[in-house]
Amino acid sequence: MEVGAPDYLAGERQTAEFDVESMKVTWAGSRHALEVSDRMARLVASDPVFRKDNRVMLSRKELFKNTLRKAAHAWKRIVELRLTEEEASRVRFFVDEPAFTDLHWGMFVPAIKGQGTEEQQQKWLPLAYKMQIIGCYAQTELGHGSNVQGLETTATFDPKTDEFIIHSPTLTSSKWWPGGLGKVSTHAVAYARLIVDGQEHGVHGFIVQLRSLDDHMPLPGITVGDIGMKFGSGAYNSMDNGVLRFDNVRIPRDQMLMRVLQVTREGKVIQSDVPRQLIYGTMVFVRQTIVADASCALSRAVCIATRYSAVRRQFGSQNGGPETQVIDYKTQQSRLFPLLASAYAFRFVSEWLKSLYTDVTEKLQRGEFSTLPEAHACTAGLKSITTSATADAIEECRKLCGGHGYLANSGLPELFAVYVPACTYEGDNTVLLLQVARFLVKTVSQLGSGKVPVGTTAYMGRARHLIQCKSNVQSAEDWLNPQVVVEAFEARSLRMSVACAENLAKFPNPEEGFAQLAADLVEAAAAHCQLIVVTKFFEKLQQDIPGKGVKKQLQILSSVYALYILHKHLGDFLSTGSITPKQGALANDQLRSLYSKIRPNAVALVDAFNYTDHYLSSVLGRYDGNVYPTLYEEAWKDPLNDSVVPDGYQEYIRPLLKQQIRNARL
Ligand SMILES: CCCCCCCCCCCCCCCCCC(=O)SCCNC(=O)CCNC(=O)[C@H](O)C(C)(C)COP(=O)(O)OP(=O)(O)OC[C@H]1O[C@@H](n2cnc3c(N)ncnc32)[C@H](O)[C@@H]1OP(=O)(O)O
Ligand SMILES: Cc1cc2nc3c(=O)[nH]c(=O)nc-3n(C[C@H](O)[C@H](O)[C@H](O)COP(=O)(O)OP(=O)(O)OC[C@H]3O[C@@H](n4cnc5c(N)ncnc54)[C@H](O)[C@@H]3O)c2cc1C
Numbered sequence: 104m105e106v107g108a109p110d111y112l113a114g115e116r117q118t119a120e121f122d123v124e125s126m127k128v129t130w131a132g133s134r135h136a137l138e139v140s141d142r143m144a145r146l147v148a149s150d151p152v153f154r155k156d157n158r159v160m161l162s163r164k165e166l167f168k169n170t171l172r173k174a175a176h177a178w179k180r181i182v183e184l185r186l187t188e189e190e191a192s193r194v195r196f197f198v199d200e201p202a203f204t205d206l207h208w209g210m211f212v213p214a215i216k217g218q219g220t221e222e223q224q225q226k227w228l229p230l231a232y233k234m235q236i237i238g239c240y241a242q243t244e245l246g247h248g249s250n251v252q253g254l255e256t257t258a259t260f261d262p263k264t265d266e267f268i269i270h271s272p273t274l275t276s277s278k279w280w281p282g283g284l285g286k287v288s289t290h291a292v293a294y295a296r297l298i299v300d301g302q303e304h305g306v307h308g309f310i311v312q313l314r315s316l317d318d319h320m321p322l323p324g325i326t327v328g329d330i331g332m333k334f335g336s337g338a339y340n341s342m343d344n345g346v347l348r349f350d351n352v353r354i355p356r357d358q359m360l361m362r363v364l365q366v367t368r369e370g371k372v373i374q375s376d377v378p379r380q381l382i383y384g385t386m387v388f389v390r391q392t393i394v395a396d397a398s399c400a401l402s403r404a405v406c407i408a409t410r411y412s413a414v415r416r417q418f419g420s421q422n423g424g425p426e427t428q429v430i431d432y433k434t435q436q437s438r439l440f441p442l443l444a445s446a447y448a449f450r451f452v453s454e455w456l457k458s459l460y461t462d463v464t465e466k467l468q469r470g471e472f473s474t475l476p477e478a479h480a481c482t483a484g485l486k487s488i489t490t491s492a493t494a495d496a497i498e499e500c501r502k503l504c505g506g507h508g509y510l511a512n513s514g515l516p517e518l519f520a521v522y523v524p525a526c527t528y529e530g531d532n533t534v535l536l537l538q539v540a541r542f543l544v545k546t547v548s549q550l551g552s553g554k555v556p557v558g559t560t561a562y563m564g565r566a567r568h569l570i571q572c573k574s575n576v577q578s579a580e581d582w583l584n585p586q587v588v589v590e591a592f593e594a595r596s597l598r599m600s601v602a603c604a605e606n607l608a609k610f611p612n613p614e615e616g617f618a619q620l621a622a623d624l625v626e627a628a629a630a631h632c633q634l635i636v637v638t639k640f641f642e643k644l645q646q647d648i649p650g651k652g653v654k655k656q657l658q659i660l661s662s663v664y665a666l667y668i669l670h671k672h673l674g675d676f677l678s679t680g681s682i683t684p685k686q687g688a689l690a691n692d693q694l695r696s697l698y699s700k701i702r703p704n705a706v707a708l709v710d711a712f713n714y715t716d717h718y719l720s721s722v723l724g725r726y727d728g729n730v731y732p733t734l735y736e737e738a739w740k741d742p743l744n745d746s747v748v749p750d751g752y753q754e755y756i757r758p759l760l761k762q763q764i765r766n767a768r769l
Pocket of ligand 2: 241243344524528529534537
């Protein structure tokens with residue numbers, strides 16, 4: 104905010120019962136992370152090249168060129184200022200525009216790191232780190248995305264030349280969707296079925312050069328282009344999602360990523376001791392980062408809706424006094440505050456997921472693979488539930504802002520358009536929950552075998568208790584006890600998984616049973632994932648959290664998140680007998696009283712996200728709350744207002760009007 108400028112939300116900030124600066128540290132993860140983030144946010148906001156308020160007005164070509172300009176400028180600044188990896192990634196975050204760089208840094212580099220041998224890493228990573236090559240992740244095809252084993256592109260080993268021949272045998276085998284592929288990438292990690300000596304060996308990654316490093320023209324045998332406009336204006340259209348076909352393209356043998364499986368000069372196929380599933384490792388990594396992205400997108404929408412709800416007044420004036428702030432309506436609170444609580448919940452579960460991922464990666468380096476299935480289930484499941492909830496929440500925030508939420512300059516329509524494909528990319532959310540369900544059913548089926556479930560399924564080890572326990576909640580206050588809440592969530596989740604396992608056992612063919620019961624299985628998987636989010640929020644509160652009143656606020660938010668989920672899925676809790684209808688009603692009573700506690704802190708709780716006005720890019724979410732004059736000024740900047748009489752008046756409006764006059768005269 105400019106020094107001396109009026110703060111229309113000052114009154115809201117004064118009622119906060121906690122230290123906002125300390126909450127900023129907790130949200131950022133550490134004082135250091137906050138400092139870096141703050142510095143990079145300001146660096147980006149103060150640089151005119153990173154302007155983005157005109158994005159939705161640009162044509163596709165202008166938007167794309169502008170994105171290239173921003174990406175090049177960001178890279179120049181990163182090199183000039185010798186920014187660290189952490190600082191550079193914050194710069195890209197605050198530039199806030201989907202670009203080929205997301206896939207280069209987010210998937211191409213991790214694929215080589217995770218699936219390449221040491222030699223391959225030494226050869227390719229330095230080039231990628233200096234951006235002397237630009238890469239994308241080319242897995243999905245026109246005909247197959249979810250079903251990775253169904254990919255049709257082939258990579259046939261030619262022992263005569265010591266090469267692989269990469270080929271697209273059908274139309275449906277065309278690579279379709281990879282970001283950065285359409286117009287920018289010089290290289291791809293392309294996924295193809297490995298064929299050696301006529302035998303198939305599953306899908307593997309191959310580094311393929313696509314374009315000349317001299318003039319950017321496609322290399323012989325490569326057909327490549329952009330797949331066209333996507334949902335919304337601005338939004339994800341800054342990304343060149345691409346189509347790619349290979350016509351018997353030859354690459355050296357050592358460009359197959361060979362950490363999992365090696366093909367020797369003689370054409371021998373050697374499986375290393377690394378599990379085959381590591382070929383999917385890049386997706387596990389990215390799913391983990393997508394959970395953190397969910398908390399960012401959600402907090403951004405909630406910040407806009409909360410500030411605007413405090414500014415906006417509607418009805419309720421008494422004796423000529425001001426009307427009621429819409430944030431004071433209980434309905435507004437019951438729609439908004441659970442989303443605020445969810446933003447914090449997703450933040451902390453993503454912190455935990457990152458530590459789980461780091462731990463599993465270290466174990467994999469040491470040749471320990473036992474935690475891989477849990478890492479896969481957690482990343483897949485949490486990616487699924489957090490992105491679905493966030494996409495719904497952004498749309499809810501738009502509605503919470505009434506008519507003005509529908510204006511592009513509220514920031515919410517573009518945020519929705521950019522965000523919503525997160526429910527599909529990196530694994531369709533339903534397909535991913537089915538993966539979690541498989542894991543849960545397997546865990547349940549092993550309960551009798553003496554195998555003790557660990558990690559996030561450890562609670563299933565107490566199946567005997569959880570299958571018949573009764574919640575002892577007697578008052579609304581009892582719902583503030585985390586143990587009571589967790590037990591209800593555990594009972595619901597376990598009972599849903601066990602019911603699925605029992606129903607599955609009735610089918611002679613397990614795969615047929617799984618297909619028939621898929622809808623129930625997805626619900627059981629979601630219940631398990633919600634339990635993880637609730638538990639990790641409560642566990643966060645066990646840590647030392649400094650700052651006046653900060654822990655207290657987080658306790659309130661954790662209860663809101665848990666009781667909101669309970670209220671939303673009351674049917675599950677009741678039908679599994681995990682709680683009684685009376686206890687469900689008490690949870691709702693508690694929720695109402697928690698909303699009142701959040702109310703005086705709401706604006707401060709969104710200030711703690713520490714977003715600059717540049718990052719939010721929302722007239723409604725401005726830090727100073729000066730909404731109306733800005734909306735008014737912005738309207739006049741629309742290109743339609745460049746002329747008072749619009750283009751087309753002479754051709755289309757005037758003849759109409761004249762005709763009416765003639766008709767009237769008749
Ligand atoms: C307002 C402006 C705002 C601006 C914002 C700016 C910022 C925006 C930036 C955004 C950038 C985002 C970029 C997005 C990039 C998207 C990239 C993609 O989509 S890339 C494309 C993404 N594509 C997808 O995600 C495709 C999704 N599909 C798949 O992942 C697989 O095909 C499958 C998992 C569904 C099945 O696979 P299949 O082989 O048929 O396997 P089975 O089922 O038969 O299971 C066999 C065994 O394997 C096990 N296992 C499975 N997976 C894993 C794993 N990962 N690990 C370990 N294990 C795993 C499984 O548990 C089972 O174990 P068990 O029971 O035997 O013990
Ligand atoms: C913006 C965007 C960016 C992308 N970027 C990349 C990229 O960089 N690289 C890349 O390789 N790919 C990329 N993709 C592709 C993306 O990963 C796939 O679209 C995604 O994995 C979903 O696969 P699909 O399109 O085949 O969906 P489908 O599987 O065809 O889904 C269609 C419907 O079928 C349902 N369905 C499918 N299988 C099952 C099942 N077994 N049981 C029940 N229901 C099922 C789904 O739930 C969904 O409702 C991107 C996609 C988008 C939208």
